[in-house]
Amino acid sequence: MLTIGEFSRLTHLSVRTLRRYHEAALLEPAVVDETTGYRYYGVDQIPTAQVIHRLRELDVPLSDVQRILRTPDPGVRAALVTDHLRRLEDALDRTRAAVVSLRRLLRPDPAPIDVELRAEPARTVAAVEAVVGHRDMATWFAGAMAELEAAVGAAVTGPPGGIYDNALFEQERGHALVYLPTAAPPRTGRVHPTVLPAAELAVTTHVGEHDGIEVTYGELGTWVVENAMSVAGPVREVYVVGPRDTSDPAAWRTEIGWPVFRVT
Amino acid sequence: MLTIGEFSRLTHLSVRTLRRYHEAALLEPAVVDETTGYRYYGVDQIPTAQVIHRLRELDVPLSDVQRILRTPDPGVRAALVTDHLRRLEDALDRTRAAVVSLRRLLRPDPAPIDVELRAEPARTVAAVEAVVGHRDMATWFAGAMAELEAAVGAAVTGPPGGIYDNALFEQERGHALVYLPTAAPPRTGRVHPTVLPAAELAVTTHVGEHDGIEVTYGELGTWVVENAMSVAGPVREVYVVGPRDTSDPAAWRTEIGWPVFRVT
């Protein structure tokens, strides 16, 4: 039996943290003295403590750590861990994007923006939509687009696009829709026909990979306001040239469309 | 002038967050209506808001964001940002290490550990020491070791090593010392002679890169306890074969020494 201090030294977890894990029923001491409340740990708990420590270093929430620990099947457990590692990769992508944006923002480079006003008519497309968390966007997008491609196949009549609720950016959660235009939208799995509503859009084109696209959003927003307009409704993106067309991200062209109306 | 809602849509920052940034004096609205308390922002504040947003995505604390924004000199500002990017790299290294450790922990692989008890005599070495945060360890270590190498030069009489306070692992902050053994330790810059105290050590060797070394710590700890001993004092590492000797991390050999005493 090890006192909490000894266990702390052996696992490199602080005494405080160990108490918290006890409280969270994450790592219960092998023995708790009824009268004194002293916690005593067993040597066999060291590996468990280490697993927790490593998972926490990966920012896995305690609740998820608990779920992982309580999963007896090693295969399922490994799957849960892998799932978190995927999340980690997403986070890494976002970090990279932020770095690129930051570099672009800190470069004292006016680079005038080219904006076009366009009246977009309503049209019917094949779509996949969901309320999705900001964190999971990348993964969700990849899956949805793959399903769309599979459902529509060669009947595609134009570049894919998406409509994204502002709440998706402002609060970590919102409605997202991706679509592929086609003459007769199928209805299979998550894919279904949807009418994209007509809209008056301020459109600009972001060139290159999507890292840094937020800066273009900001420039578009500035243009909209300076041209005495106001923003209304969800944002649209059209992937005019994207990964479907070329593997060179520098050649990608993404149209960003912001629904606007004139404020006389 | 933009209302907070419009500004929110244009910057993809939530209304709530904008209010918080106002409160924190990070991003003050251009105009605040005296009577209603309504906040109004200018278009020219969009880039600033975006810089803040990107920095926050990089987990830069608001206080540091503020410092960066208030730095007028673009060169100094870029340096501050670069500094944070370096921290980010450190974090990435830790993440990688945690993933490696986790894989090793989840592998059902007993792999008996080889531990040697050794009475280490006191000896005088050239050392650099500091109280350092867990986060900054990697960077600090690299700098300290470089300074040691420069100061001692060819007079080295053995592999480098370090002594690390347990608090460094348990709480995010603790005393760390790295040393190079040499006959006549110099005193330049942070380098100074120090006596490594004698100690009874339980020693095992970790093979390969340091990612995953925590697992070896755990195994050593288990051995110590199972052999009726108790852990006392800071941990020691000796980099028997390290980056100084070979560029192949798989060939590295790190001795981990834990001061112990027998509990009858």
Place this chain on the structure above:
DNA sequence: GTGGACTCTCCCCCAAGGGGAGCGTTTAGA
């Protein structure tokens, strides 16, 4: 048997927001 190290619980604190209540303001349409 005693002093110092260790441990206990309890309360407050942190960052960086989110949720919601209760109330005032603005604005578009009837």
Place this chain on the structure above:
DNA sequence: TCTAAACGCTCCCCTTGGGGGAGAGTCCAC
């Protein structure tokens, strides 16, 4: 011009994963 909806305000509490410290009890080696 009125009114209702949308929008904005402040205030308070909640979250996560801990850290700091107070005040009191416990353990152990000398």
